[in-house]
Amino acid sequence: MQIHISAGSPQSIYRQIADQIRQAIVSGNLKVGDAVPSVRQLAKELAINPNTVAKAYSELTRDGILEGLSGRGCVVASRKNVFSKAERVRRLELVLDSLVSEALTLGFSYDEIQERLVKRFEKIGPE
Amino acid sequence: MQIHISAGSPQSIYRQIADQIRQAIVSGNLKVGDAVPSVRQLAKELAINPNTVAKAYSELTRDGILEGLSGRGCVVASRKNVFSKAERVRRLELVLDSLVSEALTLGFSYDEIQERLVKRFEKIGPE
Amino acid sequence: MQIHISAGSPQSIYRQIADQIRQAIVSGNLKVGDAVPSVRQLAKELAINPNTVAKAYSELTRDGILEGLSGRGCVVASRKNVFSKAERVRRLELVLDSLVSEALTLGFSYDEIQERLVKRFEKIGPE
Amino acid sequence: MQIHISAGSPQSIYRQIADQIRQAIVSGNLKVGDAVPSVRQLAKELAINPNTVAKAYSELTRDGILEGLSGRGCVVASRKNVFSKAERVRRLELVLDSLVSEALTLGFSYDEIQERLVKRFEKIGPE
DNA sequence: GTGGTCTAGACCACA
DNA sequence: GTGGTCTAGACCACA
Numbered sequence: 187m188q189i190h191i192s193a194g195s196p197q198s199i200y201r202q203i204a205d206q207i208r209q210a211i212v213s214g215n216l217k218v219g220d221a222v223p224s225v226r227q228l229a230k231e232l233a234i235n236p237n238t239v240a241k242a243y244s245e246l247t248r249d250g251i252l253e254g255l256s257g258r259g260c261v262v263a264s265r266k267n268v269f270s271k272a273e274r275v276r277r278l279e280l281v282l283d284s285l286v287s288e289a290l291t292l293g294f295s296y297d298e299i300q301e302r303l304v305k306r307f308e309k310i311g312p313e
Numbered sequence: 314m315q316i317h318i319s320a321g322s323p324q325s326i327y328r329q330i331a332d333q334i335r336q337a338i339v340s341g342n343l344k345v346g347d348a349v350p351s352v353r354q355l356a357k358e359l360a361i362n363p364n365t366v367a368k369a370y371s372e373l374t375r376d377g378i379l380e381g382l383s384g385r386g387c388v389v390a391s392r393k394n395v396f397s398k399a400e401r402v403r404r405l406e407l408v409l410d411s412l413v414s415e416a417l418t419l420g421f422s423y424d425e426i427q428e429r430l431v432k433r434f435e436k437i438g439p440e
Numbered sequence: 441m442q443i444h445i446s447a448g449s450p451q452s453i454y455r456q457i458a459d460q461i462r463q464a465i466v467s468g469n470l471k472v473g474d475a476v477p478s479v480r481q482l483a484k485e486l487a488i489n490p491n492t493v494a495k496a497y498s499e500l501t502r503d504g505i506l507e508g509l510s511g512r513g514c515v516v517a518s519r520k521n522v523f524s525k526a527e528r529v530r531r532l533e534l535v536l537d538s539l540v541s542e543a544l545t546l547g548f549s550y551d552e553i554q555e556r557l558v559k560r561f562e563k564i565g566p567e
Numbered sequence: 568m569q570i571h572i573s574a575g576s577p578q579s580i581y582r583q584i585a586d587q588i589r590q591a592i593v594s595g596n597l598k599v600g601d602a603v604p605s606v607r608q609l610a611k612e613l614a615i616n617p618n619t620v621a622k623a624y625s626e627l628t629r630d631g632i633l634e635g636l637s638g639r640g641c642v643v644a645s646r647k648n649v650f651s652k653a654e655r656v657r658r659l660e661l662v663l664d665s666l667v668s669e670a671l672t673l674g675f676s677y678d679e680i681q682e683r684l685v686k687r688f689e690k691i692g693p694e
Numbered sequence: 695g696t697g698g699t700c701t702a703g704a705c706c707a708c709a
Numbered sequence: 710g711t712g713g714t715c716t717a718g719a720c721c722a723c724a
Contacts, residue, residue, distance in 0.1 A: 279429070284332050284412075291338060300431070352696080353696080365714080380575065382724095383696075383697070394524045452698085491702085494712070494713080497712085543659055543662065545586075545630070546659055560667060618724065
């Protein structure tokens with residue numbers, strides 16, 4: 187489980203950590219029951235404040251993605267979807283709305299948006 | 314020109330307003346030269362502070378989407394290339410960040426995001 | 441980093457602040473990566489509302505001059521080309537407007553303006 | 568005495584009018600004692616609100632540039648400088664500061680600024 | 695009437 | 710601690 191953060195990024199650090207763990211689960215690199223690094227270890231590795239790692243883990247735990255093993259770290263929880271399928275789609279559509287309108291007013295074409303999205307997937311996608 | 318805001322949204326109010334105006338332009342509901350509601354009128358309609366509307370309008374004006382007609386409100390500006398290629402790409406990457414981050418949080422896979430984006434393009438129609 | 445504002449000036453306070461930070465960068469007093477005073481500290485120093493300082497900083501951030509380090513203040517950003525050539529020219533024309541307008545109001549002729557500008561360049565030194 | 572205004576300009580209309588009259592005086596097109604168009608005639612010509620023309624004339628009168636002939640329009644007044652030479656120079660230097668720092672942070676070189684200023688003079692200069 | 699600036703002060707996200 | 714968002718409300722420039 188390797189996590190990378192970039193300091194200058196507009197994404198907050200805790201968000202970068204949470205997203206990368208989510209991504210590792212979606213891509214199969216982390217499976218149900220697998221342990222994630224301890225808060226202190228990861229904070230030391232990334233040279234950041236432990237509070238920041240803790241915040242990422244606590245969000246993931248709140249969302250039912252991780253499960254705390256009181257005193258023995260966190261593991262990937264069995265997947266239970268918090269939102270209904272319809273609700274998840276509705277929320278995704280909202281973000282797609284933002285993406286499309288912003289990208290089009292920036293002067294990008296459909297093809298360019300599509301292309302950039304694919305590139306992004308390739309760069310950070312399942313390895 | 315009908316604008317709706319939702320209080321519970323993760324998007325800030327001024328971003329929701331700016332987004333919807335961008336969408337109205339992209340979808341053709343607002344054309345170059347069309348007036349947007351006055352700051353005070355829209356604020357009253359949405360029951361929010363005029364400053365919040367003004368913030369949305371000023372962002373759109375800075376980005377070359379709207380144009381102020383001192384003393385007579387704002388209209389949709391003619392298409393300008395305000396940003397450099399590099400900046401446009403940077404901004405596209407930012408919204409892609411939001412999309413991917415939100416989608417992962419919702420438990421969508423890359424393929425599903427891709428698929429939804431394609432569907433959305435098909436809906437708006439080719440070109 | 442010392443900033444002064446004058447109440448009687450035709451320039452708005454936030455513009456005076458933004459201007460002086462630009463000047464500090466141009467003159468080499470502020471270099472890439474250097475921190476600017478925090479919003480609250482500068483507001484206290486100048487005895488003005490923090491929102492006014494924040495407005496100056498947010499304009500500079502939008503223009504790619506400053507960079508926000510979430511939770512840790514703002515620093516001078518590395519030189520970026522945020523704007524397209526056309527936009528840069530448009531903005532230069534705006535400040536030339538101000539110069540010419542103000543200079544005419546003060547009763548200077550074109551030749552005198554020109555001469556003063558050359559002198560100014562000589563003072564800052566070649567290249 | 569021909570005056571041109573552009574609606575989309577960031578310069579307010581009354582400012583454009585006042586500046587063009589100042590410019591005509593500086594360039595010698597208007598001499599002491601020459602009449603300027605009446606408020607109503609100019610407003611009709613430019614298809615703008617008479618208040619706007621009146622505001623320009625009243626600023627010029629306040630500054631001692633024009634002189635009202637109660638009931639018979641305005642003429643160019645004999646030149647008396649409101650500010651001392653030193654004060655005028657000080658104010659001009661402030662605007663030059665703004666111009667130079669904004670232009671340099673926009674990425675323009677000294678030569679380019681110089682060149683743009685000359686072009687501006689040629690375009691609107693004494694004819 | 696229009697938008698722009700500024701104050702005073704609350705609350706939130708982030709590290 | 711840091712900046713970002715929002716409210717409530719004043720005052721100004723402009724047409």
